Amino acid sequence: MPSVLVRAFKEEDEARVIELWTFAGLIRPWNDPKKDIARKLQVQRELFLVAELEGVLVGTVMAGYDGHRGWVNYLAVDIGQRRRGIGTALMRDVERRLKRFGCPKLNLQIRRENTAVQAFYAALGFKEDAAVSMGKRLEED
């Protein structure tokens, strides 16, 4: 198994990243992926990571630290490269980077219908929080 390189997102990765998100089922009509990327490049862009395998972009993760919690979004691995530790490598890297900010806890949201991914996060030590997730849009995409 060739080794995975985890690195920061670069502007030229955009089309491939959006392709990965599309195939991974992460795109929603109310989230414009180009706008999401543009916003992220304005705020802690060093926490927007991609995974490369032999020069091919095969995974992504977008994280942020709000001064209290770290948050993870857009974790995706190419469907043909799953179960090879790439998702784990991305999450481990994000955890390392968030710790450097002094972040004490990492949170994430899982869409209700995405039951498969719960086993992945559990394998990484995540536990379900006793919390109801709520949201409010401040800008329509």
Ligand SMILES: CC(C)(COP(=O)(O)OP(=O)(O)OC[C@H]1O[C@@H](n2cnc3c(N)ncnc32)[C@H](O)[C@@H]1OP(=O)(O)O)[C@@H](O)C(=O)NCCC(=O)NCCS
């Ligand atoms: C979630 C995702 C990123 C995992 O990536 P991955 O590279 O396949 O994950 P890993 O190979 O690092 O998996 C590590 C461990 O997690 C668990 N795991 C991963 N995927 C799993 C699945 N579908 N079912 C059960 N357990 C799973 C296993 O314990 C696995 O170890 P093993 O392969 O030795 O059994 C990938 O499945 C994906 O892109 N899913 C679609 C997008 C998505 O749902 N993103 C998360 C939104 S919240």
